[in-house]
Amino acid sequence: MFGRVDQGRRRGRALLAWIGLLLFVVSFAWLQRLSPILGPQVDIRAPATDGPFALVVLDPGHGGQDSGTMKAGMLEKELAIDVAHRVERLLQLQGVATLLTRTGDTYISLADRAAVANAQRNCVFISIHFDDAARPAATGVETYYAAHQISNSTRAASWLPFLQRTSMESANVESQSLACLIQEALVTRTQAVNRGTTPQQFFVIANVCHPAVLVEGGFLTNADEMNKLATGDYREQIAAAISDGLMRYREVLQQQRTPLAVNLPGGE
Ligand SMILES: [Zn+2]
Incomplete structure (x- = not known):
């Protein structure tokens, strides 16, 4: 009884891991497709101007x-x-x-x-x-x-x-x-x-x-x-x-x- 529950939990965890991986791949592909629409990515660390002081x-x-x-x-x-x-x-x-x-x-x-x-x-x-x-x-x-x-x-x-x-x-x-x-x-x-x-x-x-x-x-x-x-x-x-x-x-x-x-x- 105890062993069967444990096995079920392990299967459940594996399934969740696969779903997680799938979601990650899908969202990554979606972002890749979306980036040309959003335009070039903005680096928030970049200074406000290209000069050495603003x-x-x-x-x-x-x-x-x-x-x-x-x-x-x-x-x-x-x-x-x-x-x-x-x-x-x-x-x-x-x-x-x-x-x-x-x-x-x-x-x-x-x-x-x-x-x-x-x-x-x-x-x-x-x-x-x-x-x-x-x-x-x-x-x-x-x-x-x-x-x-x-x-x-x-x-x-x-x-x-x-x-x-x-x-x-x-x-x-x-x-x-x-x-x-x-x-x-x-x-x-x-x-x-x-x-x-x-x-x-x-x-x-x-x-x-x-x-x-x-x-x-x-x-x-x-x-x-x-x-x-x-x-x-x-x-x-x-x-x-x-x-x-x-x-x-x-x-x-x-x-x-x-x-x-x-x-x-x-x-x-
Ligand atoms: Zn003075």
Whole structure:
């Protein structure tokens, strides 16, 4: 009695296995027939665009109650947003999507600026500033990158109090390359003194998990440079240089899958 039941169960299982196999073969054949109708299969892992970045986040420094450097009625926050809007226009003309961390004269914290970029999946981040110095002779353009930036994994785990942020920072060849290319274009376009590229752990770039640089487009404390910055033509050249550097960076990434640090004469 017991043996017969056992045998029956085994037959039942074998039958189920055959039915399962048959269903698998039939559904596979059905999907094969259906695929030309559905069109080519979409790989959901593919990036939104074929470029190395889908978006440029522009960060005009300061804003609102934080004017940045002020000299003879010229405010760093106003220069920064003017240049950011110019870069935005130039990039959009070339089909590159942009996003500004502020569009008006509003105060945005450094953490919120970084968060705008970190909410994006595939972007680069450009912070735009102008310089000041105690020495009026100080002049020129400079581009900063953070030698260490947070990574995506750092960001995901940053809420865990027992994880050390510093231990998860990633070395940063992309940002350095981007800084070098923008700096080269700035010097070419403006003919300003080349102060090179400098690694600096500025909060707003160190806390972005995408390639990020901070541009200092000249000294408000230098009379010659301030006179140039007062003209729309000069600010357009700064914007064009940032756009040139970004497009060149995109070309380099497209040419070589693993980005290499770009060494420039005069660059740090
Ligand atoms: Zn500034």
